[in-house]
Amino acid sequence: MDFEFSPRAQDYLKRVKAFIRTEIEPVEPAFWTEVMTSCQSPDWKTWTVPVVLDELKRKAREQGLWNLFLPDPVLGAGLGAQEYAPIAEETGRSLLAATVFNCNAPDSGNMEVLWRYGSEEQQEKWLKPLLAGEIRSVFCMTEPDVASSDATNMQATAIIEGDEIVLNGDKWWSSGIGDPHAKIAIFMAHTPDGSKDRHHQHSMVLVPLDTPGVTIERMLPVFGEFDAPHGHGQVSFNNVRVPVSHFISGPGMGFEIAQGRLGPGRIHHCMRCIGAAEKALDLTIQRGMSRTAFGKPILNLGGNRERIAEARIAIDQARLLTLYAAWKMDKVGAMGAMSEISAIKVAAPNMLQQVVDMAIQLHGGAGLTRDLPLTGFFIQARSLRLADGPDEVHKGVITRIELMKRGFMDKK
């Protein structure tokens, strides 16, 4: 296998790096300060998105730095997973960059679903404005009342009645739903069908957020912060009616689509974790070399130099494993690379959590302020150890595949 970046990926990477340095970094601290003052209320209806974001998005789009995650050469950049990986890493150095390039979760995953599985009508109505960065979208799978790491527990229902689908259920951790531009949800629910196996009993349904019966109940804080201006909401669906044409790829296709959605998305998340860890390491070295305690640069005290080496080893291990997963996904698809994708989904967020924890420690009190992105990176790492499947579930996948390779079939 060859991890050399293609000339096209190198060109995008160079331009993305330059854009982050010259356009995003100078305005990012002010962006977060504005968010912290204008979006602290639990009442998300009062939240606003700083206007500078639209300005940055317009510039990025004009420069062709737009929808870089999408493998479609016309609608996106046409890059494979391995080619996109270093670009995702670069965007991970900033908490804003992925959004500026229209490459942020959950929109990127939702766009990929509509691109792969959406009907022409669905693509026209929802994919187009998402690709244009005009609206935002939400993915509603997790439920408050059941252990959602086992998706077959899902209680929400999508029942066909004539030419309509009737939706009922409670969802939470619906990321992005507090954003004033959030317009559409992909709702995953149980569509009972006795003629099908248990993995074809769930559907994905497109639900405009202004449909009667959709109620945002509250925003969920993460370590006390609302992750504004996007937020994570608890949402109830009460006898919500949409036309049957709102099924994505027909009833019962939910699990198949979910698998296709989560493969690339996990690689993007992991590469962004690696970028975040690199940024945390940069900040730590700068701080550790420029601040003095007990007559020495802080970096030269105690075991701090060793901690830098340990971080470098951990980051490079995670990067190589992630590039390997991306390479394999390009070769054999997300299903064939399932073990490798699960492996990085465990390795990269855990690595980021450790590196950021070390970075915060070396920064002293400054590490916990919002003057630096370190607390944001910590929240990202800790959240990702749950979101898109907890660590333990991914370890379970890896073990099951290892056992199967040796002829042991798992009894569920």
Ligand SMILES: Cc1cc2nc3c(=O)[nH]c(=O)nc-3n(C[C@H](O)[C@H](O)[C@H](O)COP(=O)(O)OP(=O)(O)OC[C@H]3O[C@@H](n4cnc5c(N)ncnc54)[C@H](O)[C@@H]3O)c2cc1C
């Ligand atoms: C910041 C954030 C954003 C999110 N965004 C979204 C989103 O946009 N859309 C969405 O639908 N969901 C989202 N989620 C939800 C996330 O995907 C779920 O929290 C996750 O799938 C786990 O489900 P659960 O919370 O019900 O945990 P549970 O299923 O109750 O699991 C709790 C714990 O049980 C243990 N456990 C579970 N299974 C096993 C096992 N097989 N072996 C050993 N231990 C096990 C693990 O320690 C696990 O963490 C988000 C979560 C967070 C924190």
